[in-house]
Amino acid sequence: MSGKLFFFDLKNQYLQIRDEIESVLKHVCEDTAFSGGSYVAKFEKNFASFCGVNFAAGLNSGTSALHLSLLALGIKGGDEVIVPANTFIATAWAVSYVNAIPVFVDCSQDTWNIDPEKIEEKISSKTRAIIGVHLYGQPFDMDRVKSIAQKYNLYLIEDCAQSHGACYKGIRVGVFGEMGCFSFYPGKNLGAYGEAGAVITNNESYINRIKSLRNHGSIVRYYHDEVGFNMRMDGFQGAVLDIKLKYLDNWNNRRKQIARIYQKGITNTSIKMQYQPEWSESVYHLFVITVSKRDKLIEHLQKNNIFPGLHYPVPCHLQKAYSHLGYRTGDMPEAEYLSEHCLSLPMYPELTDDEVYRVIDLLNKWR
Ligand SMILES: *Cc1c(COP(=O)(O)O)cnc(C)c1O
Numbered sequence: 197m198s199g200k201l202f203f204f205d206l207k208n209q210y211l212q213i214r215d216e217i218e219s220v221l222k223h224v225c226e227d228t229a230f231s232g233g234s235y236v237a238k239f240e241k242n243f244a245s246f247c248g249v250n251f252a253a254g255l256n257s258g259t260s261a262l263h264l265s266l267l268a269l270g271i272k273g274g275d276e277v278i279v280p281a282n283t284f285i286a287t288a289w290a291v292s293y294v295n296a297i298p299v300f301v302d303c304s305q306d307t308w309n310i311d312p313e314k315i316e317e318k319i320s321s322k323t324r325a326i327i328g329v330h331l332y333g334q335p336f337d338m339d340r341v342k343s344i345a346q347k348y349n350l351y352l353i354e355d356c357a358q359s360h361g362a363c364y365k366g367i368r369v370g371v372f373g374e375m376g377c378f379s380f381y382p383g384k385n386l387g388a389y390g391e392a393g394a395v396i397t398n399n400e401s402y403i404n405r406i407k408s409l410r411n412h413g414s415i416v417r418y419y420h421d422e423v424g425f426n427m428r429m430d431g432f433q434g435a436v437l438d439i440k441l442k443y444l445d446n447w448n449n450r451r452k453q454i455a456r457i458y459q460k461g462i463t464n465t466s467i468k469m470q471y472q473p474e475w476s477e478s479v480y481h482l483f484v485i486t487v488s489k490r491d492k493l494i495e496h497l498q499k500n501n502i503f504p505g506l507h508y509p510v511p512c513h514l515q516k517a518y519s520h521l522g523y524r525t526g527d528m529p530e531a532e533y534l535s536e537h538c539l540s541l542p543m544y545p546e547l548t549d550d551e552v553y554r555v556i557d558l559l560n561k562w563r
Pocket of ligand 1: 258283284286379
């Protein structure tokens, strides 16, 4: 039997870029650019240009990016914000942080992203915004979601935490709504060596507000215009991210190659994969499949040294933290089905073809 394969692995990538990383970290120390500063500013500029927007604000996490974007839009207590039930919980946290109410919407049966058919029935007189999530690296149905947002005069925010560089109709995500929110958690397609995030936008007043909020509500030092936060990106993260950004397209292309190998190679008909509409170009942050006897398959894979992930075992509307909202099992059948049948196969740029075929062989032989 060969070595252990997890659904992600960060070590090999570090070894490839170690010299560059260690040298830039030394420069950050020598320049004592530890919090914010020139390395963060340089990354913000390069990341904005990578995404095709005018502005980016580096932050301490993707969760903060979502939180500050809602504050910048003036979302407040009593407002409602539409959020997919199938996402990482932080999408909903941001809504709760501003005392608004997350209103969950089920995902489509085939794309596993927010179902545009099910949004309108959740809109009330209190609804102010929709947060769409490009989940697992795959863009959601932007035209349809955006036209609903426009029809009801709602803000649209994109949660791009899993979709750095993914394209909708040939355009990189993050530019379609008011703001795009990114996470650079180490395991994301563009990952820091610690915690980090960013908001991108073409709207200068949003970015100025976010830059103030991240810095104690201050633009001129020690003059505080509003109650703010300490949510700045640290200098090491800005420096590491700026190095890694140069490689992101290559890494994403390798993920796409691996995805094609899985898509062609997996012939076991009990396994379903995320449907890719023709307008979507995923960057395959995760390679999720569903299968009826999920837990048995996991056992089988683990016996063969393959350790899949679960994204996610409990949909947002059934999390204990949101029990007060009164959702019940059965409210979001697709998200619930997914939570019980999903598993995430190994997916990272450094996987070799042989390793991918090893996973495929096990899946195809499994009954
Ligand atoms: C990772 C993630 C976040 C949160 O990002 P952090 O940097 O961990 O705070 C938000 N939304 C989604 C969809 C994510 O995957």
